[in-house]
């Protein structure tokens with residue numbers, strides 16, 4: 001269970017549910033202010049003397065580097081405990097013991113772990129704040145925060161948008177968290193996926209009315225303010241021909257977007273394979289590279305919230 | 311009430327678990343693991359009850375229940391009464407209730423949950439609803455219904 005801090009926020013960030021609506025707005029506002037610092041144009045060493053421990057029990061270079069950049073841009077230091085994580089696994093050390101040791105080393109730890117619930121388990125073992133950077137098929141709240149930040153930056157608001165989520169909606173935890181988060185802002189959501197990869201009931205059961213499921217993009221594309229594209233993974237299909245057919249049907253190109261509103265923005269958690277053709281990059285719709293950069297100011301705002309002195 | 315019960319088969323010292331939901335008695339004997347302890351145990355099934363229609367009763371001689379056993383009983387048959395008998399009379403009587411958190415009693419059904427994959431980890435289930443009984447894993451948040459309960 002999250003323990004409350006003076007600021008009213010939990011000491012840890014394990015799931016989006018740890019954040020109130022006000023917490024989210026506060027973080028997004030701070031992130032917007034920190035953009036020049038994230039670019040290196042302004043020097044703001046708010047976290048000087050603080051040490052972040054990156055504990056990656058499975059690789060995710062992008063997420064790890066984004067946290068590292070955020071911490072260093074705020075004047076803090078980072079130690080990568082990936083080697084410790086893998087040696088503790090090979091030596092049969094428990095996550096509990098490893099985290100207890102890290103608790104003494106660092107001021108905050110970022111945890112990526114293949115097991116669901118690992119982040120909460122680690123947070124219970126530690127006195128320092130724990131940030132969940134993905135635990136199995138569980139949560140990855142900083143991805144959701146950076147998605148929300150990108151949407152607000154690109155479209156000027158979060159409320160009342162018409163949003164399409166496209167691709168692998170069954171296994172993609174990113175889209176599950178994003179759908180839950182967008183529901184806080186009265187989004188009209190369209191889930192576009194092949195039947196075998198449709199949004200699971202356990203996700204839709206938690207959503208208010210205002211969503212619908214589709215198997216093709218064409219019919220709803222003209223209504224969309226935002227299209228969030230995810231990768232369809234080959235491993236989900238026993239038959240390679242099925243994969244090729246399905247993946248091909250959910251590919252976005254400049255031609256696909258002919259009937260889109262000019263304001264439509266396309267997001268993608270990256271890396272992409274071929275679900276967005278490179279000719280989309282040069283249209284006004286492409287927002288995914290800015291989205292990737294936004295991970296830095298959003299994580300800066302979070303680190304400042306968890307570690308900064310008021 | 312207690313007198314009437316004792317007339318059936320009085321025990322001198324021990325525990326009487328009364329007002330068990332009819333049909334749950336066998337399941338509870340199973341989790342109490344009384345077979346190997348040498349205590350005399352009796353199980354009454356489908357006893358007429360003015361409150362419940364039918365109920366089950368379990369009597370265990372010369373043994374009082376641990377907290378973990380009481381929690382298990384609460385999960386299977388919430389509202390059951392545990393009567394501690396000393397010298398033929400009821401010394402203590404409690405209605406069992408599922409606590410807000412049950413630790414180390416039942417497993418999280420998610421096989422990829424850290425609590426099922428870490429040596430020495432204690433499972434923690436948090437009470438979400440009493441009627442029907444719904445719990446959620448404190449780590450992975452997986453919902454656990456009554457039918458899914460797997461005791462440790």
Ligand SMILES: [Zn+2]
Nearest residue numbers: 418423447450
């Ligand atoms: Zn669990």
